[in-house]
Amino acid sequence: MLKPLTANSHPIDRNLNSSPKSYRGRFAPSPTGLLHIGSLIGALASYLDAKANNGQWLVRMEDLDPPRETVGAAEQILKDLAAHGLQWDEEVLYQSQRHKAYQRAIDQLITEDKAFLCSCSRTQLQSSQNIHLGRCQYIASEPEVDFAIRLQVDKQPLAFTDAIQGQYQQNLQQQVGDFVLRRKDQFFAYQLAVVIDDAFQHITHVVRGSDLLDSTPRQIYLQQQLGLTTPHYCHFPVITNLQHQKLSKQTFAPALSNQQALTNLQQALSFLQQPAASTAAAKSINSLLDWAIEHWSIANIPKQLAITAAPTIAL
Numbered sequence: 001m002l003k004p005l006t007a008n009s010h011p012i013d014r015n016l017n018s019s020p021k022s023y024r025g026r027f028a029p030s031p032t033g034l035l036h037i038g039s040l041i042g043a044l045a046s047y048l049d050a051k052a053n054n055g056q057w058l059v060r061m062e063d064l065d066p067p068r069e070t071v072g073a074a075e076q077i078l079k080d081l082a083a084h085g086l087q088w089d090e091e092v093l094y095q096s097q098r099h100k101a102y103q104r105a106i107d108q109l110i111t112e113d114k115a116f117l118c119s120c121s122r123t124q125l126q127s128s129q130n131i132h133l134g135r136c137q138y139i140a141s142e143p144e145v146d147f148a149i150r151l152q153v154d155k156q157p158l159a160f161t162d163a164i165q166g167q168y169q170q171n172l173q174q175q176v177g178d179f180v181l182r183r184k185d186q187f188f189a190y191q192l193a194v195v196i197d198d199a200f201q202h203i204t205h206v207v208r209g210s211d212l213l214d215s216t217p218r219q220i221y222l223q224q225q226l227g228l229t230t231p232h233y234c235h236f237p238v239i240t241n242l243q244h245q246k247l248s249k250q251t252f253a254p255a256l257s258n259q260q261a262l263t264n265l266q267q268a269l270s271f272l273q274q275p276a277a278s279t280a281a282a283k284s285i286n287s288l289l290d291w292a293i294e295h296w297s298i299a300n301i302p303k304q305l306a307i308t309a310a311p312t313i314a315l
Helices: 037-052 073-083 099-111 122-126 190-200 210-226 258-271 285-294
Strands: 024-027 056-061 115-118 148-151 158-162 166-170 179-182 205-209 232-236 238-240 306-308
Touching: 024 037, 024 205, 037 056, 037 205, 037 232, 037 238, 037 258, 037 285, 056 073, 073 258, 099 115, 099 148, 099 179, 099 190, 099 210, 148 210, 158 210, 158 232, 166 210, 179 190, 190 210, 205 210, 210 232, 258 285
Parallel strands: 024 056, 205 232, 238 306
Antiparallel strands: 115 148, 148 179, 158 166
16 A cells, blocks of 8 residues: 655655765675676676775665575675675665665655556557556556556656766657556565665765666666766676676576685676786785776776677686
């Protein structure tokens, strides 16, 4: 049951009133499987960019979808990060503990007539290439069937400049449609949670894989609707296997071995086309990370969406 906002309730989170000026980055894995080399590339890129800018690096566990999660994965992910020398600066934030904040944001959007209830089926959406065209924006009360909650988008193109990919533009109405904030199964959508939590944690820079590039206009639009600050975005190429598939649990990407953490880090740095470390620097995890921070260069990262893994990387 949707609950309206009360006069004294804050729409999202009380600590959003001030925003720090210093760099704050984050790595936000989903515990649907264990970390693989692609995950390490993402963690390392965000870590190095934060540390090279004298910033803080946070870890957020995106445990929003329990049916898809692997038992024990969240704990193992943190162990793997620590084994690779990637130590976070604040307490880990778990999205499974943030449901009230997400619901407050939805309440605000519904109250402001920016979000609406949607009972459309997949069959109905197929006729419009799965783009929601606003056919149920005017449902006044909760339908008897299962329903999602969507954000209404407008027809204005939305553009931003990515630190690697450059200018990127999307027309949400034509290319995406009114997108889901809460699913029919009552789970909160990624697009909502990531926006609320980036704001809550005062994230100033988001460094992540290019597979999320086309999600960014949705997130910026939602930030605008909620009156939140937009971070700087940087999308590096994702690593793919020899079949040009993004590494994932579904493509059977092997889990990282903590016994070869130093080698894993060197492979991740090579993929990001960072300078090769000196022999002395490559002798330990800490010295390698110190070297990588000192020589970190966003400009070295290729302006591509995907790169096939080099033969030296075992997949």
